[in-house]
Amino acid sequence: xxxxxxxxxxxxxxxxxxxxxxxxxxxxxxxxxxxxxxxxxxxxxxxxxxxxxxxxxxxxxxxxxxxxxxxxxxxxxxxxxxxxxxxxxxxxxxxxxxxxxxxxxxxxxxxxxxxxxxxxxxxxxxxxxxxxxxxxxxxxxxxxxxxxxxxxxxxxxxxxxxxxxxxxxxxxxxxxxxxxxxxxxxxxxxxxxxxxxxxxxxxxxxxxxxxxxxxxxxxxxxxxxxxxxxxxxxxxxxxxxxxxxxxxxxxxxxxxxxxxxxxxxxxxxxxxxxxxxxxxxxxxxxxxxxxxxxxxxxxxxxxxxx
Amino acid sequence: xxxxxxxxxxxxxxxxxxxxxxxxxxxxxxxxxxxxxxxxxxxxxxxxxxxxxxxxxxxxxxxxxxxxxxxxxxxxxxxxxxxxxxxxxxxxxxxxxxxxxxxxxxxxxxxxxxxxxxxxxxxxxxxxxxxxxxxxxxxxxxxxxxxxxxxxxxxxxxxxxxxxxxxxxxxxxxxxxxxxxxxxxxxxxxxxxxxxxxxxxxxxxxxxxxxxxxxxxxxxxxxxxxxxxxxxxxxxxxxxxxxxxxxxxxxxxxxxxxxxxxxxxxxxxxxxxxxxxxxxxxxxxxxx
Numbered sequence: 024x025x026x027x028x029x030x031x032x033x034x035x036x037x038x039x040x041x042x043x044x045x046x047x048x049x050x051x052x053x054x055x056x057x058x059x060x061x062x063x064x065x066x067x068x069x070x071x072x073x074x075x076x077x078x079x080x081x082x083x084x085x086x087x088x089x090x091x092x093x094x095x096x097x098x099x100x101x102x103x104x105x106x107x108x109x110x111x112x113x114x115x116x117x118x119x120x121x122x123x124x125x126x127x128x129x130x131x132x133x134x135x136x137x138x139x140x141x142x143x144x145x146x147x148x149x150x151x152x153x154x155x156x157x158x159x160x161x162x163x164x165x166x167x168x169x170x171x172x173x174x175x176x177x178x179x180x181x182x183x184x185x186x187x188x189x190x191x192x193x194x195x196x197x198x199x200x201x202x203x204x205x206x207x208x209x210x211x212x213x214x215x216x217x218x219x220x221x222x223x224x225x226x227x228x229x230x231x232x233x234x235x236x237x238x239x240x241x242x243x244x245x246x247x248x249x250x251x252x253x254x255x256x257x258x259x260x261x262x263x264x265x266x267x268x269x270x271x272x273x274x275x276x277x278x279x280x281x282x283x284x285x286x287x288x289x290x291x292x293x294x295x296x297x298x299x300x301x302x303x304x305x306x307x308x309x310x311x312x313x314x315x316x317x318x319x320x321x322x323x324x325x326x327x328x329x
Numbered sequence: 330x331x332x333x334x335x336x337x338x339x340x341x342x343x344x345x346x347x348x349x350x351x352x353x354x355x356x357x358x359x360x361x362x363x364x365x366x367x368x369x370x371x372x373x374x375x376x377x378x379x380x381x382x383x384x385x386x387x388x389x390x391x392x393x394x395x396x397x398x399x400x401x402x403x404x405x406x407x408x409x410x411x412x413x414x415x416x417x418x419x420x421x422x423x424x425x426x427x428x429x430x431x432x433x434x435x436x437x438x439x440x441x442x443x444x445x446x447x448x449x450x451x452x453x454x455x456x457x458x459x460x461x462x463x464x465x466x467x468x469x470x471x472x473x474x475x476x477x478x479x480x481x482x483x484x485x486x487x488x489x490x491x492x493x494x495x496x497x498x499x500x501x502x503x504x505x506x507x508x509x510x511x512x513x514x515x516x517x518x519x520x521x522x523x524x525x526x527x528x529x530x531x532x533x534x535x536x537x538x539x540x541x542x543x544x545x546x547x548x549x550x551x552x553x554x555x556x557x558x559x560x561x562x563x564x565x566x567x568x569x570x571x572x573x574x575x576x577x578x579x580x581x582x583x584x585x586x587x588x589x590x591x592x593x594x595x596x597x598x599x600x601x602x603x604x605x606x607x608x609x610x611x612x613x614x615x616x617x
Contacts, residue, residue, distance in 0.1 A: 079597065082587060100582050294580060298436070
């Protein structure tokens with residue numbers, strides 16, 4: 024019975040074996056999670072953000088637990104695109120998993136330059152995800168706030184990159200669907216959302232912010248309803264696939280996202296608590312579909328009765 | 330700074346890897362110094378863990394708690410591991426309510442281990458507060474490996490005599506044990522670093538030249554002072570660092586510590602306490 028369930032999907036001509044992906048910044052470059060499961064079981068791994076030059080990231084403290092959520096301000100610590108290609112890609116290639124490379128830059132030119140370098144490896148990259156939405160660095164977020172800038176970024180990267188482009192949007196905007204529509208019109212092959220929500224916490228003993236960056240990005244279960252509302256809104260505004268991200272802890276959360284229009288989802292903060300969560304979600308999603316006699320994701324995606 | 334994943338207790342062709350386990354509680358009871366001693370049935374971890382390693386425990390306390398909590402391993406015995414902890418936050422306070430035969434979800438063993446001192450070194454271990462466990466494990470391990478107890482000097486520091494954890498158990502190992510209390514209610518008066526400094530001064534005055542290896546675990550201000558002492562006396566020093574740890578196995582980059590790094594244009598980089606650590610050479614740490 025289980026074999027008949029088809030979890031596969033296609034985005035911009037690329038096949039994904041299932042809709043459970045690992046979110047950028049919560050799975051490194053795959054090396055550590057490979058200690059816990061075979062990466063080829065998941066739908067895709069989205070790498071930690073890569074920039075043109077290496078970045079050291081923010082000083083500690085970088086994280087803080089807030090009830091059942093968390094704040095982070097890592098500051099895009101990464102090895103830079105050259106070192107990524109040299110030392111991280113060979114490992115990822117061996118894993119035989121769909122690979123999505125998340126990138127960021129201080130300017131459109133920087134994004135394009137990273138895309139160009141990744142072109143040499145385009146046969147092993149399923150897509151490039153544009154981090155237009157990191158709340159913790161001065162660059163990045165602007166592209167997600169202004170539809171004109173979003174449009175320019177996507178047009179330019181599309182003209183350079185040989186693999187599909189996914190635009191990852193920020194929830195820290197007045198109208199996320201406006202940015203989504205601009206992204207689609209500029210040629211984005213898919214839209215992923217949401218990145219973290221800007222948040223802050225203060226130590227009342229020392230009067231100091233809990234993070235060296237003062238503010239950080241809120242993630243985890245508390246942001247799920249915000250993410251689902253935004254996925255629902257964007258799904259009803261664009262026709263390209265929507266990829267849902269935000270506080271997913273189990274298969275029920277995945278189904279909620281899918282009912283509201285997500286073709287695939289990314290598991291983020293939950294990886295920190297249970298490194299095998301994505302594998303467990305795939306299995307329980309299959310069981311749930313089987314119990315309902317559903318055969319493919321088309322039976323679920325966008326089927327919310329609103 | 331390479332990662333040493335539990336060297337020595339594994340077959341060369343099958344590297345030990347951390348895993349997720351449901352561990353049965355053997356006992357969980359009060360210990361001296363307002364601490365608690367937790368014994369867990371954890372055969373895989375017990376057989377492979379090394380001093381400095383830690384486990385990430387999931388404590389589902391009411392009203393919150395997203396992350397696991399890291400606990401340094403105190404020691405292993407057969408199929409069991411022991412953890413010594415203080416009820417300082419909501420997670421650890423709730424942990425005191427767990428009773429034998431209940432289970433805890435754990436990831437382990439995680440982190441690197443200490444480099445061994447020279448065979449004839451004076452070995453100084455400095456534990457501040459609940460910083461004792463990795464050093465106790467190290468002392469036991471060194472004794473198992475044939476290091477002489479008279480060469481091992483364990484400084485155990487706390488605010489007062491009542492807060493000194495595991496003092497008798499350390500003394501039972503046969504190593505030279507020194508209590509250091511801030512209020513002077515027992516042993517040397519002052520911070521644990523005061524005891525270490527007195528010892529190092531004494532070593533310097535002895536006519537027989539002997540190398541010293543220093544190991545420390547405790548709050549960051551204490552470790553900073555220890556690092557300065559190590560620099561002043563030009564001795565090898567390794568620190569077991571603490572940090573908030575969302576994951577504990579290297580994927581979140583949250584538990585960063587600033588270290589000297591000649592290979593970067595900045596001259597420093599951030600390393601993960603959980604993955605490249607928790608044990609670092611004192612001279613690599615940049616204190617701010």
